[in-house]
Amino acid sequence: MNILDILITIIVVTILVTIVLGVVTYVAYKLRLARRPAARDDEGGTWYFERHEPGAGG
Amino acid sequence: MTASRGRSLGPLLLVLLVTGLTVGGIYWAVNSPDQVRVFLVRLVLISLVLFLGILLIRYFTLLWFGFMQHTERDIGERSDAELPPVSIIVPAFNEGAVIGAAIESLLALDYPTYEIVVVDDGSRDDTLASAARWEGRGDVPVRVFTRSNAGKATALNLGIANAKYPFLFCMDSDSTVEPDCLRRAVVHMEDETVGAVAGNVKVVNRDSLLTRLQALEYIEGLNMPRRAQGFLAAVNIVPGPVGLFRREALEDVGFYDTDTFAEDADLTLKLITAGWKIAYEDQAIAWTQAPDRWLDLIQQRYRWTRGILQALRKRKRTFLKPFPDFPLWLSALEMGFEAVVWPMMNVFAHLFFAIVALLFGMGELLLYWWLLLTLLDLAAALVTVSMEEEEISLVPLAVIYRFFFILFLDVTKAFAAIEELFRFGMGWEKLGRTPVLHAEEGV
Numbered sequence: 007m008n009i010l011d012i013l014i015t016i017i018v019v020t021i022l023v024t025i026v027l028g029v030v031t032y033v034a035y036k037l038r039l040a041r042r043p044a045a046r047d048d049e050g051g052t053w054y055f056e057r058h059e060p061g062a063g064g
Numbered sequence: 065m066t067a068s069r070g071r072s073l074g075p076l077l078l079v080l081l082v083t084g085l086t087v088g089g090i091y092w093a094v095n096s097p098d099q100v101r102v103f104l105v106r107l108v109l110i111s112l113v114l115f116l117g118i119l120l121i122r123y124f125t126l127l128w129f130g131f132m133q134h135t136e137r138d139i140g141e142r143s144d145a146e147l148p149p150v151s152i153i154v155p156a157f158n159e160g161a162v163i164g165a166a167i168e169s170l171l172a173l174d175y176p177t178y179e180i181v182v183v184d185d186g187s188r189d190d191t192l193a194s195a196a197r198w199e200g201r202g203d204v205p206v207r208v209f210t211r212s213n214a215g216k217a218t219a220l221n222l223g224i225a226n227a228k229y230p231f232l233f234c235m236d237s238d239s240t241v242e243p244d245c246l247r248r249a250v251v252h253m254e255d256e257t258v259g260a261v262a263g264n265v266k267v268v269n270r271d272s273l274l275t276r277l278q279a280l281e282y283i284e285g286l287n288m289p290r291r292a293q294g295f296l297a298a299v300n301i302v303p304g305p306v307g308l309f310r311r312e313a314l315e316d317v318g319f320y321d322t323d324t325f326a327e328d329a330d331l332t333l334k335l336i337t338a339g340w341k342i343a344y345e346d347q348a349i350a351w352t353q354a355p356d357r358w359l360d361l362i363q364q365r366y367r368w369t370r371g372i373l374q375a376l377r378k379r380k381r382t383f384l385k386p387f388p389d390f391p392l393w394l395s396a397l398e399m400g401f402e403a404v405v406w407p408m409m410n411v412f413a414h415l416f417f418a419i420v421a422l423l424f425g426m427g428e429l430l431l432y433w434w435l436l437l438t439l440l441d442l443a444a445a446l447v448t449v450s451m452e453e454e455e456i457s458l459v460p461l462a463v464i465y466r467f468f469f470i471l472f473l474d475v476t477k478a479f480a481a482i483e484e485l486f487r488f489g490m491g492w493e494k495l496g497r498t499p500v501l502h503a504e505e506g507v
Contacts, residue, residue, distance in 0.1 A: 031362050
C-alpha cells in the first residue's frame with residue numbers, strides 16, 4: 007500500500023465516519039429534545055409587563 | 065409523553081429513509097449493467113468539476129467583494145457633538161450568568177449619549193436581579209423591564225417601544241461589545257437610505273478545539289459573506305449580538321415579527337423589501353459565547369437553519385420574481401443558497417464521491433478533489449484572518465474545518481431543511497451557559 011492509497015483511505019473513511027457521526031448526533035439531539043419536559047406555563051396564563059423599580063430587589 | 069414520542073418519530077423515520085435510499089443506491093450501482101456504470105463514472109466526473117466550479121465562483125466572488133469592502137472601510141472619525149443619541153435594547157431569557165458582563169461592556173462604551181433598556185423575558189433564573197444591579201450605578205441610564213415569557217422578538221419590540229432615541233442598538237445578553245462599537249456603527253447612518261448596520265460578531269471563548277473551530281467559522285464562513293454583502297450595502301442578516309437600526313426604518317416595516325425562529329434574518333429581509341440599505345461595519349465588534357458542547361452546537365445550527373427557512377418561506381413568491389425587488393430577490397437567493405442549498409450539496413457530494421471512489425476505484429481523483437477544496441479553504445482562511453487582524457494560529461484549523469467540521473454541521477442543516485420543508489413541529493430550547501469571559505480575556 008503506497009502513500010497515495012493511505013491518503014485516499016483516510017479521506018474516504020473520514021468522510022463516511024463524519025457523515026455517520028453527523029446523523030448520530032442529529033438523532034441524539036432529537037432524542038434529548040423529546041425527553042425534555044415541555045416548557046412550563048409559569049404565569050398560569052396571566053400576562054405582565056412592568057418596569058423593575060430600582061431598590062425593589064430581583 | 066405521546067407528544068414527545070411524536071416529535072422524535074418523524075426525524076427518526078427521516079434518518080431511516082435517507083439511510084435506506086443511500087444503501088439502495090449503492091446496491092443498485094454495484095449490480096447495474098456496464099453501460100450504467102460507465103454513465104455513473106461520467107456523472108461523477110462532471111459532478112466533481114461542477115462542484116469545484118461552484119465552490120471557486122463562491123469563494124472568489126465573496127473574497128473579491130470582501131476585499132473591496134475592506135479597502136473602502138475607512139469611514140473616519142466623528143466628534144462627540146456629531147454623534148446622535150442611541151437606545152440600546154438587551155432582551156434576556158435565563159441569562160443570569162452572563163448578562164452582567166454584557167451590561168458592564170455597554171457601560172464602558174466610548175459614546176456621548178445613550179441609554180440601556182433591558183427586557184427580562186420571564187426568566188426563571190436570576191437574570192432580573194443580575195440586570196437590576198446596574199440600575200442607577202453610573203451616568204448612563206439603565207432601565208430594566210420584566211415580562212411574562214413570550215420570546216425574543218416580542219421582548220425586543222417591547223424594549224424598542226420603551227426606548228426614547230431615534231437609533232436603536234439591539235444586542236444579545238450573552239455578548240459583550242468593544243468600547244468603540246457604537247461609534248463605528250452609527251457613522252453609516254449619515255446615509256439616510258441606510259436602515260440598519262450589521263456589526264462583526266466574534267467568538268470570545270476560544271479555549272477548546274470546538275470553540276476555536278467556531279471562531280474560524282465566524283471569520284471565514286459568516287463574516288466573509290457579510291463583508292462581501294456589505295460592499296453592496298445589502299447584508300441579508302443583521303446578527304442578533306450586534307445590530308444598529310434606524311427607528312424610522314423599524315416603524316416602516318412594523319418592527320420584529322414573532323412567527324420565525326430567526327427574527328434577525330426575517331427583520332433584515334423586511335427592511336430590504338421596504339427599500340432600506342443594510343450596511344456592514346467590521347470594526348463594530350461584539351464578542352459572543354459559542355456553544356462548547358457538540359449537542360448545543362447542533363441545536364443552535366438546527367434552529368438557525370429552520371429559522372432562516374421560515375423567513376424565506378414567508379417570501380417564497382420572491383424567488384420567482386427578480387423584479388422589481390431585485391435586491392430582495394438577490395438577498396433571499398443568497399440566503400437560501402448559504403443556508404440550505406450549499407449544505408445539502410456538500411453532504412450529498414461528499415457521500416456520493418466517497419461511495420463512488422470505493423465502488424469504481426476513483427480514489428485518486430477524490431484525493432485531488434479534496435486537496436483542492438482544502439487548499440481553497442486554507443487560502444480563504446488566510447485572507448479573511450488577515451483582513452480581520454485575527455489570530456494567525458486559526459488558519460491551520462482550516463484543514464479540520466474542511467476535513468470534518470463543516471461536513472458534520474451540514475448534516476444537521478440538511479435534516480433541519482428537510483424537516484422545515486415537511487413542517488415538522490419545532491420547540492424552543494435554551495443553550496447551556498457558563499459565565500462569559502470579558503473580551504480581552506478571550507483573545
